[in-house]
Amino acid sequence: MPASRPKKPGDPQHPRATGPLRSFGRIKSRAIKPLQAALFDTLLPSIAVPDPAHGPIDPRVLMPEAKEAWLEIGFGGGEHLAAQAGRRPDAVMIGCEPFLNGVASLLRHVDEGGLKNVRIHADDARAVVQALPDGSLDRIMILFPDPWHKARHNKRRLIQPAFAAELAGKLKPGGRLRFVTDWKDYAGWALERFLATPGLRWLADEAADWKVAPEDHVVTRYEEKRLGDTDPLFLEFEKI
Template sequence: MPASRPKKPGDPLHPRASGPLRSFGRIKSRTIKPLQAALFGTLLPTIAVPDPKAGPVDPRLLMPEATEAWLEIGFGGGEHLAEQAAKNPNAVMIGCEPFLNGVASVLRHIDDRGLKNVRIHADDGRDVLNAIPDASLDRVMILFPDPWHKVRHNKRRLLNEETAAQIARVLKPGGRLRFVTDWKDYAGWALERLNRTPDLVWLANEADDWRIAPADHVVTRYEEKKLGDTAPLFLEFERA
């Protein structure tokens, strides 16, 4: 059996790579369709979030007329982000996704539906999260993040102590976090870290509160594939 390719120091999966561990896998798969590819040059520049590594990302400047600001980290194919944007036109919807096919998909949704309240960061959502000022967001949504379910890969999970603390920091008092996963171990992992994060309060009182989807949940194609080891588990937290 041939030896596996050695990881170089510049490789995001190399143990000595600089910066935070990458919480996502590949960034592109199949060829992007021409019409979607064209939107990268026409639509995306008009709705792109300013470079979060260059300075703060203030939601109030992204859409001054907005009455709320929501952030979705890892929007996948964008069906959920687009539907929430359509249902909540007064909220600026900040969506982050490094997977280029997902970005192509959401651009098509935005263009087809004429959505004016979506802003996109086509890269790691943690950069935007870190750049948002304190108490700026009404909602944060993390739906079906990569589970990294092998124990040796758990450290790559998006939801960790640092991310939980940043979420608590950027949420307004009364703001909500929704974390959804279809892996039991990840749900337990997330619950443990969120429960010990100051100022985040779990809203569940009984099992149905995490087993039954909230009324405004949008089912996506990914969810319908049922790739995890459990039905979706919904963890809702509020900023005290």
């Protein structure tokens, strides 16, 4: 399968003159290690999600034998996605991340773990979400998205009413959406918008339901840095 944005570490950022406001920051920071950089040529082309601009993306085509389809939006360093993929080899794990260092890290995890069920989109997740058929996903995971916590930047937050509705539409009945943040304001912002989204039910009855990590949660290096203003808050929703 061709890479959705075939570029190597060091290539210039593609222009983004049109489309939604960017909901993420930098594309690349430190130099990518040679062994990881090589995986952009040797591994990524074989596990890349097809370019969403070329038409619909059916998870059943990405991995025909998969029993479930999961999507992680903004997988960071890839530890969480790789761990979930290792636990559930029967599920195709679609990961979207525009930060090239994070893509390189996940490629290393996939290579070293011999993971066969990971598919990568090295760009903005919103194009993939739009290309996925309605009712095609069993789980959606959004862990620690950029908070854009200054009021004038709130419009850049990933969770907006239209996108929340789009995510709900992609879930199967009974499918789950998990949103995790360590910023109180973003948790309230996201909760308000998800609660207003038809078809989603918040799975919380008491404070522990959003303050205690779910049993299958995987702690990442980012989470351990404690960069937000609160302990992680876990918002879990079900498609009804």
